[in-house]
Amino acid sequence: MVYKGHVEKGAIVLDDPVTLLDGTVVMIELAEASQTTGAVCTPSRADQYRPFIGALDGMPEDWSENHDKYLREEHEA
Numbered sequence: 001m002v003y004k005g006h007v008e009k010g011a012i013v014l015d016d017p018v019t020l021l022d023g024t025v026v027m028i029e030l031a032e033a034s035q036t037t038g039a040v041c042t043p044s045r046a047d048q049y050r051p052f053i054g055a056l057d058g059m060p061e062d063w064s065e066n067h068d069k070y071l072r073e074e075h076e077a
Contacts, residue, residue, distance in 0.1 A: 005014040012028060020026070063070065
């Protein structure tokens with residue numbers, strides 16, 4: 001089920017009253033900027049770190065998956 005709401009003083013406030021039990025797990029998905037009231041959306045982490053993605057040369061192709069393994073090998077030597 002989808003509920004519409006907004007951010008007010010740093011808290012998410014639903015526009016219509018909804019009864020949810022304490023501990024209910026919820027997911028928050030930001031609406032597109034065109035659906036908001038002119039609010040600016042915070043860039044995603046991928047957008048924030050885009051200048052650094054792929055910036056290192058000479059790293060193994062599987063570095064992102066096995067970085068712990070490579071770091072242990074470097075420190076054990």
